[in-house]
Amino acid sequence: MGNEQCPPRSPAAAAPPLPPPGQGSSSVGTVHQWVLCRLVAAWALLTCRPVSLYAASVLRIGYGLLYLAFLLREFPHRGEIWGPDSPWTPALAHQLFEQTGWNSVLALSDSPAYFEFCYATAVVTSVLFILGWRTRVMSVLFAVVVISFHARAIFMTDGGDNLMLLMAVYLAFTACGRRWSLDARRDRLQSARAGHAPEPVRGSCAQQLRDARTTLTTVVHNCALMVIAVQVCFLYGSAGLYKIQGSTWGGGTALHYALNLELFQPWPTLSHLVDRFPMVIAMAGYVTVLVQVAFPFVLFGRLKYPVLAVLLGMHLGIAVLMGLPLFSGAMIVADAVFLPDRFYTFLPRLWRRAARRTGRRRAAPDRATVPASVPAQGRPKAPVPEHGVVRGAG
Template identity: 75%
Template sequence: MGSERIREVPVTAVTPDRPADRRTPAAGAAFRRLLVGTGALWALVTGRPVSLYATSVLRIGYGLLYLIFLLREFPHRHEIWGPGSPWTPALAAQLFDQTGWNSFLILSDSRAYFELCYVLALVTSALFMLGWRTRATSVLFAVVVTSFHARAIFMTDGGDNLVLLMALYLVLTACGRQWSLDARRKRTRAARAGDAPERVRSVPAQQLRAARITLTTVVHNCGVFVIAAQVCFLYGSAGLYKVQGPFWGDGTALHYVLNLELFQPWPALSHFVDQYPIAMAATGYLTVLTQVAFPFVLFGRLKYPVLTMLLGMHLGIAVLLGLPLFSGAMIVADAVFLPDRFYTFLPRLWRRTAMRFGVRLPAPRRGTGRGSVPPQGGPSVPSLRLR
């Protein structure tokens, strides 16, 4: 027995200071997934501007909507925003001391000053809609909407609340790169330059230009994400509030709304629609379901029928309840969820329709590499795109 060798079997102890080795691969895989997700998100935010056409549609929509709103209220401008309004500048100043708001309309009690401000508001809305010097006019448009909203905060139908938020968010975006006078001016300059060699820049100038482009892209993308989050929060909260109400639960909410005199622009039409209680109950349930489900269908093709139903809902609100500003603001806000390829398809669809009816249109311009719009997101992050 003395010649026998005792084989020593190594024993690996698991102590609190040394966890089991089998946990290490799982933790490493989770860490790698976190790094990949972080890199994909960073590439999405900094790689290229997303939704350039969608933000241009928002610029055109809100500029046109507010221009129409100011023109519609032109005969009543003095009663709503003027110095002789029942909500006097002194009362507005007292409210501003409590809320922190401000308005350039109360800087003077002169009627000529108010008329000048109103004309400038009309011009600013038109220039913002057309996309002329959009960086500057977007700031001016936000100031105009903020001032008019704060001046008569109790005298509007609530639709201007969303217009105010979107006007502030659009300042952050590059909403003038497509379908604007700025884009047309850029194409004209590029056509005049032709094949002329570009001016050689120094290394610091190139780095400064690259940093400016990256910063502009990040701010634009963050602005787009904030707009999308704002609309999702609006729909989700509206749906959840409706779920808590007993009238929406038993399907009678629309019946009571249609019988309110405040929301009866055409009483005969409201009474006619109210004669179909089953259809009204089904519409109410569908409205709640659509609003609650809206934030969860944005990254699939199901969002297209949902957006179509929301479009019909807002058109019904505009016609039956007499809230065109609110409905228009919501319809324009929904446009942010449509990808750029949808908007680039619209001109081709219009051209095909015109050719089918025998209407001849001018040949489309061919975009160069620099002027063309890149696809949303990056090639490495397809799961984060808004399809």
């Protein structure tokens, strides 16, 4: 995927001019012009250039790493979960597929060799998807892998698996390989080799097809990112509204009961230690509900940054206290879609600045070699004359 840019437009073509005040223009005409301007601006935003390319790359790397870690973690138990040793046999899976409409490449054969080949293919696909090698093809293969493994053991999945499945499908429609990928590196090298060489002359038909392809790719990418953002908003909003209906969240005791569930106690001592502070637990529950309900309404202002920070802390707490790292990781990666590109471009500059400061500190001479304003302790040495005889000695 290249970095196609929208051709420059004249101001007159970009948006129709608003009627100047004081010329008797009606309010209806002014509203009509305002709506028309907004529609033109929205259409330009949708078709001119792909947005949030860094965020899409973060989603690609994040979900690829999560699924690769998931596959490697379940490597000793892969046969019992998805393979021929699973109690949920391929025959039972096919019966369920006829009712639900799901499908899986793992259910095509009972052969152990075939399953091992599919498992190795899933691991390799996840690695190449993370690296961004041939991202268009790898994104589709990654979605097929996630769908196949999800459908093969659908009764062993949770909310994190469901969210990762949706995001894998959405990412197949995005240009998630244009930043921080091997594809982007290859494009930079090709541009550097080409230098200032003139572009090949194309016919009008070929140029129109190229422009249409660029516009279609841009529109699909922007729509897919919009769907991802709306999906996350619905997830937080519905979760917050569902919590409001319960009496335990209103009474501030919901997290107390969650911390005392044996199924979600990876470290019981830590859970009991946190449970000793009921006031803190109640405040955390109220903040959780407030942030989740307000999340869809704070995305277009600076208030979203502290809200995202609170959500980050909430998911880290869920990962540690409840033992749900996959779910928390999927939610944290999904929140990255709301951070602008300037945030991700600022991070490398901040890293390089910190590296330079660290390098300067390491290159600085030791304090012993630097002349200090305070003289060294001890008796000063007597000066030695030119002929090597010390005056007063004898």
